[in-house]
Amino acid sequence: MADAEPENTARTSDPTAQANDAPQEQRNGARRKWLIRLGLLVLVVALLWGAWYLLFGRNHISTDNAYVNAEMAQVTPLVGAQAIEVLVSDTQAVKKGDILVKLDPTNMEIAVAQAQADLAEARRRFRQTAATSESLAAQVEARGADIVQARAQLATAQADLEKARIDLQRREALVDDGAVSGDEVTAARKTFASAQAALRLAQAGVKTAEATRGAATGQLEANQALVRGSTEDTDPAVMAAKARLDSAKLDLERTVIRAPIDGVITKRQVQVGQRVAQGSPIMTIVPLSQVYVDANFKERQLRDVRIGMPAEVKSDLYGGDVVYHGKVVGFSGGTGSSMSLIPAQNATGNWIKVVQRLPLRIELDPKELAAHPLRVGLSMEVEIDLAAD
Structure with a gap:
């Protein structure tokens, strides 16, 4: 012990040792400052997020599992005959009453x-x-x-x-x-x-x-x-x-097939000279001015959703700069999986719960649709305001 005390006294009085300990203390002090700042930043972010959730987040639900849909019109001939003239093609816009196809009227x-x-x-x-x-x-x-x-x-x-x-x-x-x-x-x-x-x-x-x-x-x-x-x-x-x-x-009049609605021709399946059968689809008309959005929300998100609530919709086609305003007009009668062609059936003993999604329909503002037309099948992002009456 008598030997150690002179050694410590010598080290303390050594100017070289003191010079080496000073930077270490500075680094420790700087680290404490950064940790304090980081903690304060995390606290501020948590407070901001909590305020956002209390004031805004808890009253809004959103999903990107949404797509554009429409009540499309299937054009089917009401009489069977040979097509002698086809006046439209795919992607062509038509008005209600426009002539689409003429059939042979001889019979x-x-x-x-x-x-x-x-x-x-x-x-x-x-x-x-x-x-x-x-x-x-x-x-x-x-x-x-x-x-x-x-x-x-x-x-x-x-x-x-x-x-x-x-x-x-x-x-x-x-x-x-x-x-x-x-x-x-x-x-x-x-x-x-x-x-x-x-x-x-x-x-x-x-x-x-x-x-x-x-x-x-x-x-x-x-x-x-x-x-x-x-x-x-x-x-x-x-x-x-x-x-x-x-x-x-009436059968004679039906040899001239006209457009039942305004829209765009898709999936045209008739050619000149082809004999079409009564009731067989020959083309589809998509009413672009009457499209809507089917949004698939998780079942827990829909607890407070009611018909008539406002919704904001964004399209991947136009990006976030274009926002459509609409409202909830109805809920589907079943979940997406239950309405599929082959409904999922979990095997006995499978304890993993699969969260289901229920489609609901969003009706869009016709003026906004006219300014920025949409096409069936486009991906959309939907946000519903739960606080609105």
Whole structure:
């Protein structure tokens, strides 16, 4: 110990050792200052982040899993025929009502001509049926006259029979006195028999005339049932023929395929000379003025989201300088995975929870869309303000 103390005293009094310890202390002091500054910086950043979160961050949710979509119109021919003219191509803008494709109208023109002939035939049959009713009515009147005539003949036959009966009785009463010969009695009996036969014939004639009139009346009623309460234009057969003509004309009009909405042509699949089938898609029209954004948010983010909340949307196409303003208009009926073609099914024993995403729809401002058009499928960034009413 006695030896160590002089050594320490010598080291302390050594100017070279003191010169070596001074820079070390300076470095330690500078390091403490930087650590203090770094701690203060971290504290300031934490305070700023906390203030941002309290004032802004907790009231906003965002996602970059969002894409432009639209209610696209599938153009499908309503009649099958050969394409004779195609007037549009992909990327071409069209207006509602513009002609897209013309189909061969030959078969439809023939169908229209046939339907017109059927309508004319139906009208002719109605007029013929109406005329037949008039003819049958005249026949019923004629059969009535036949009945009157037959009854008159019956009355005559009855009178002749009564006269013959009286003559026969008178002659038979005079036979015993010899005042009347046997030949006269025989002739009287023959006349009486003839009168009876004539009476039966007259009775049969009345029945025949009545039956004939009944048949004519039945034919008249049956014919009248075809035209009763109808005119030429309201006759069922004429109306059916009109419907077939309207259908044929409609098919003829459909040989000219027009744009159902305003938009841009995509996926054109028809060429001149190609026979298109009824109902098969030949092109798609995308309405660029009516696109919307489908944003896929995590399920936990949607806890406070309500329909009508405002949203700001940015597109990778234009960058952050262009901001679209929209609002939430609806939620999907299921998550993206559940609506996929083959929904995911986790195996038994898989304890890893997969966070699901639920699509919601953002409607954009039409004026902003017109100024900066979007295309279906573009990537978007969406931020929703939860604090807005």
